Amino acid sequence: MRYELLITDLDGTLVDLGIDWDQLRERIRKTMGWSHPLKPLGPSIPVAAGGDREKIESAFKIVETAEMEAAMRAERDEKLILSLTRLRNLGLRIGLVTLQAINPALTALRRLGVLEFFDAFVTREISLSREEQLKIVMEKLMGVPERSIFVGDTEMDLESSRKVGCFFISVGKRVRGEFSAESFYQVPDIVEVLLNE
Structure with missing residues (x-):
């Protein structure tokens, strides 16, 4: 072929990249007041946020901060x-x-x-x-x-x-x-x- x-x-x-995804999920749940398992993380955020655009953006900001910290290493x-x-x-x-x-x-x-x-x-x-x-x-x-x-x-x-x-x-x-x-x-x-x- x-x-x-x-x-x-x-x-x-x-x-x-050394991101502790479980720790990151826990941080998002704590910050956002969610109980969702957030797995897989990206696709789960809009579901956990119930489609609320502001909540989705807030959660993804937390994720992006962790991603950027890892990228810089x-x-x-x-x-x-x-x-x-x-x-x-x-x-x-x-x-x-x-x-x-x-x-x-x-x-x-x-x-x-x-x-x-x-x-x-x-x-x-x-x-x-x-x-x-x-x-x-x-x-x-x-x-x-x-x-x-x-x-x-x-x-x-x-x-x-x-x-x-x-x-x-x-x-x-x-x-x-x-x-x-x-x-x-x-x-x-x-x-x-x-x-x-």
């Missing part, structure tokens, strides 16, 4: 730069989908030294649905599901890739795809195998 497009999630997949990653260089040299266009806000996402990518590798970004400002994010990034990069690979680290990522119809590579231990990598550094090796099948 000739794959043309690789799409990756950001935190937990491309890199671990990111450091240049030579192994990640090498991994993305290899993927680019395999002829792939590269997109990013994330439930983070645009500013922290771009800050993290810039500090990691990998911003220029990405041809398109879809952040939570555009959509809170991972399935929709994948469709949008494919549309932006003129890709089709059967020629696209999605790299993610959650059950939501796996389910979304199945619904959209793209090939899934899992990173980390939270979810297992047909092909699994310990970290993003192993993804180019898997992609090479797929391209040579």
